[in-house]
Amino acid sequence: MRKRRRVFCIIKRKNTDTVKKEVFDVKLSYLSYFFTYETHIPDGIGFALFGPWHLLWLSVIFAICVRYVWIYKKGDERKKRRMDGLTACSLVVWIVVRAIYIAVIHEAFLYELPFHLCSMAGILCAVHCLTKWKWLGQVLYTICLPGTVLALLFPNWNFYPVIHFITLEGFLFHMGIVLYVAGKLASHEIRPDFAKLWQVVLFLTAVVIPIYWFDKRYDVNYMFVNWPSAGSPLVWLADRLGNPGYLTGYAALVFLCMLLMDAGYLIVAGRKN
Secondary structure, eight states, X not given: OHHHHHXXXXXXXXXXXXXXXXXXXXXXXXXXXXXXXXXXXXXTOSOOTTSHHHHHHHHHHHHXXXXXXHHHHHSOHHHHHHHHHHHHHHHHHHHHHHHHHHHHTTOOGXXXXXXXXXXXXXXXXXXXXXXXXXXXXXXXXXXXXHHHHHHHHSOTTXXXXXXXXXXXXXXXXXXXXXXXXXXXXXXTSSOOOGGGXXXXXXXXXXXXXXXXXXXXXXXXOGGGOSSOOTXXXXXXXXXXXXXXXXXXXXXXXXXXXXXXXXXXXXXXXXXXX
16 A cells, blocks of 8 residues: 555656646747747737736845835935936836847837836936936826836736746836835935825826827827726726726726825825824
């Protein structure tokens, strides 16, 4: 009986090892698609939302953010300026590198312009690093930070393999935005204020209206105002309100998010004081 059990365990272990090897081989085979653009990516080789690989990325990003803020708070002003500069510069570098990638593989720039909120956030972080404009800090915290976190939770690049240039660029770029804003919050250089919320609304209005026209004119989907991003909560809104009806719910959610972000900051700051 013991011998049979031992043989069964050996067979089971071999089967498990075989499955693991096959999975590993499949992941390695994805390397052949490392620089392949979405128009040539086969179906079914992406990573699942909140699957093991997605959760691993989120865990690593969370750990890096915690460590970054801890180092930032401990540093002197010179070190903080250096960390700000490196983080903001890395965001611009990622945008340039992605543009070079698109140029090299001869894909259309029409779909790769920095008109998404997160792409703009990378540029805005660099501008804020140079100017220290308070209204821009409010925009980065109230709109760009939650938008970036949502992009990490519901990435619209998950149809790419987990081992792919766009996957790496997507996660690392969005992580950089979180790092920059978190550092500025930790140093109190960004101080959200309900009285300044109108500045964020004005910024969004000035940005969204021309982008909506651009989306309709060229059948693209920057800022997801032409159709909802697959797998995001906007799909639920579109199912109930239709398109463009979901935009009213979208706008309401954005405004609610702005209120909650500022309220959350005031509550946390009040407790610390």
